[in-house]
Amino acid sequence: MSADDKYPEESGRRRFVKGVVGGATLAGLGVAGTVSVQSLTSASGIGGGPVEAMTIDRTGGPAPYGMPQVPIEIDDEGYIRGVWPEVDTEEVQGVEVEIAREELGGLQYSQEWFQYCGHQSYEGLDPNFDSDNYFKSDSAPGYDWQADVKDEGDRFHIDDFDDYEEWGNDVGNSGVGKPATATWRSEDTDNVIPVVIIRSSRMEEAAQESEWLDASTDEGVFAFVNKCTHFCCVPGYKRTGESARYNAEDRVYCQCHQSVYDPFNIVSTLYIALPRPQD
Structure with a gap:
């Protein structure tokens, strides 16, 4: 397999998918160019354009870049929530607009990190959307432990992850990290923002060496928006044995077109x- 071949030979689908991806890439460039111009010269939307975000690392497959990290905090009672940036008013092209943006861990953290795959039109990305920002268990939990103890809409507590150094299922190695599937800023909305939460000793160690990770994670808990940057599918962390074919059994694997992400490497x-x- 050549260095440029994004699909393992055994997938049996490279020739077909490469054509699709090639077309998508060209279309994506066209969209990106349009967005860049619109963000500077058009009143058809708010914000957008080039943005530097912290993402889980895309390590394989056709996805163009990683999925954005959601900074988290643990409240005084032990419940886990995402950090939403402070809302401020800025003047853009002579018009005052509100945007959620703040300095965090030495970086500029913005709602624009999440403005892809249609999320930009979701109610939850309105800067002033009324949300408590807690992660809530989703309607179809991705893991047996979660289905056993959580109902839809339940919050997550740090104690839910107390066995993170031993937890495992039938996919990959045990003790890598205990996950949960959740929604964020999606109360009473038509569209939900899917999130994966993981607690891992790997992140605890990494946070000791990084100002950003020290500020955006807590007790080894971190989160990311779970929407593939390729065709906006919903990937899975330790969800399917098929991931082992692509050395992704302990990584985030998108079963649609075999994109792979390393959740423990934030870039x-x-x-x-x-x-x-x-509006």
Whole structure:
């Protein structure tokens, strides 16, 4: 397999998918170019354009970049919530607009990190959306432990992950990290923002060496938006044995077109955020 071949030979689908990806890449470039111009010259949307975000590392497959990390905090009672940036008013092209943006861990953290795959039009990305920002168990839990103890809408507590150094299922190695599937800023909305939460000793160790991770994770708990940057599918962490074919049994694997992400490697990524529609 050549260095440029994004699909393992055994997938049996490279020739077909490569054509699809090639077309998508060209289309994506066109969209990106349009977004860049619109963000500077058009009143058709708010924000958007080039943005530097912290993402889980894309390590294989056709996805162009990683999925954005959601900074987290644990409240005084032990419940886990995502950090939403402070909302401020800025003047853009002579018009005052509100945007959620703040300095965190030495970096600029912004709602624009999440403006892709249609999320830019979700109610939850309105800067002033009324949310408590807690992660809530989703309607179809991705793991047996979660299905056994959580109902839809339940919050997650740090104690839910107390066996993170031993937890395992039938996929990959045990003790790598205990996950849960959740929604964020999606109360009473038509569209939910899917999130994966993981607690791992790997992240605890990494946070000791990184100002950003020290500020955006807590007790080894971290989170990311779970929407593949390729065709906006919903990947899975330790969800299917098929992932082992692509050395992804302990990583995030998208079963649609075999994109692979390393959730324990958070990297800086430059991409084009799509503008939010105006009210």
